[in-house]
Amino acid sequence: MTSQTKIDLDRTKVMKEFDTKAGVKGLVDAGILNIPEIFVRPAEDLATEGLNSGRRNIDVPIIDLSNIGDGNLHRSIVNEVRIASGEWGFFQVINHGIPLSVLDEMIEGIRLFNEQDLELKKEMHGHEGAKHVQFTSFDLHNSQTADWRDTLTLRLAHLESDPDPSELPSVCRRSTIEFIKHMKRLAETLFKLLSEALGLRPDHLGSIGCCKGCSIVSHYYPPCPQPELALGIRKHSDAGILTLLLQNHIGGLQVLRDDQWFDVHPVRGGLVVNIGDLLQILSNDEFRSVKHRVTANHVGPRISAACFFSGDASLLDETFGPIKELISETNHPRYKELLLKEYLAKAVSNPLGDKPPMDYYKL
Numbered sequence: 001m002t003s004q005t006k007i008d009l010d011r012t013k014v015m016k017e018f019d020t021k022a023g024v025k026g027l028v029d030a031g032i033l034n035i036p037e038i039f040v041r042p043a044e045d046l047a048t049e050g051l052n053s054g055r056r057n058i059d060v061p062i063i064d065l066s067n068i069g070d071g072n073l074h075r076s077i078v079n080e081v082r083i084a085s086g087e088w089g090f091f092q093v094i095n096h097g098i099p100l101s102v103l104d105e106m107i108e109g110i111r112l113f114n115e116q117d118l119e120l121k122k123e124m125h126g127h128e129g130a131k132h133v134q135f136t137s138f139d140l141h142n143s144q145t146a147d148w149r150d151t152l153t154l155r156l157a158h159l160e161s162d163p164d165p166s167e168l169p170s171v172c173r174r175s176t177i178e179f180i181k182h183m184k185r186l187a188e189t190l191f192k193l194l195s196e197a198l199g200l201r202p203d204h205l206g207s208i209g210c211c212k213g214c215s216i217v218s219h220y221y222p223p224c225p226q227p228e229l230a231l232g233i234r235k236h237s238d239a240g241i242l243t244l245l246l247q248n249h250i251g252g253l254q255v256l257r258d259d260q261w262f263d264v265h266p267v268r269g270g271l272v273v274n275i276g277d278l279l280q281i282l283s284n285d286e287f288r289s290v291k292h293r294v295t296a297n298h299v300g301p302r303i304s305a306a307c308f309f310s311g312d313a314s315l316l317d318e319t320f321g322p323i324k325e326l327i328s329e330t331n332h333p334r335y336k337e338l339l340l341k342e343y344l345a346k347a348v349s350n351p352l353g354d355k356p357p358m359d360y361y362k363l
């Protein structure tokens, strides 16, 4: 037996032992004091020395949307969106019009799902397949090191049909349906602002399908007994067009800027917005899709719900590339055209991988 085969076999054994379908939360409930080896990240993944060092006076921008549509104030919001999207790839929005109760109930629904009776939770557990709803300890079987979290995925985009509401876990069904409705509406507003920030007609991004389809990925990051050894979610960029993210009061989300990690401090009632790789491509690098991660934490649970916009089934055979109106003699296209179907297949086959699918299309 080669040593590589042995490592693979050992790993399979470790996975089987761990994978009781009780998730990372199951480990915490069992009272472990040392995290299993599969969660221990290589030292270079964990480096935090750069965290906000020397740059404490700058923060991920917070944009107040209350004055949208109001002349000069509107123009100043568009300008803030342009700067945040170009420099950070991340911003938070406040006064977006979504009732606090909708956000609180979404968080509470995720908590209830994860903290419900294990037997009920197990019914949702699965690693593969085209099911709309999946509950996993993320990427446990494909990647070298596992992340310290449990994830409930609602695949709502790119499928022939929407899931029947009865497929959603009953404890979070109503809150999730309500949340999705509001996220779609907010996305329409944001895509208008982002279009204007690119100097395009407000409906431009909407007209090419950016608001269509979204998948909801809910994360539950249990408290970790050795947070300095693990990550809640490894460093990655989001492959889609735009991500809207709701987070509870436990921090941990960090974004990379100039090789330093910056905390995205939770803001009560705020929502995090981040540019995905596809929007970086569409904007021909005017907007940046930025690497981010979530640290593990002694306290918890951290709960978040990410809403990924990446087009829907009707767009799978469409080509995407840098928007023609942005291309000029002095601004050449930096990406080849891509077929959405092929691009997404690359993203799905290597989620959170080191080589994002956009790299295949760089000119």
Ligand SMILES: O=C(O)CCC(=O)C(=O)O
Binding pocket: 217, 219, 233, 238, 245, 247, 253, 292, 293, 294, 303, 304, 305, 306
């Ligand atoms: O939980 C978070 O704050 C971030 C989640 C995230 O980055 C993702 O799902 O892509």
Ligand SMILES: [Fe+2]
Binding pocket: 236, 237, 238, 292
């Ligand atoms: Fe992400």
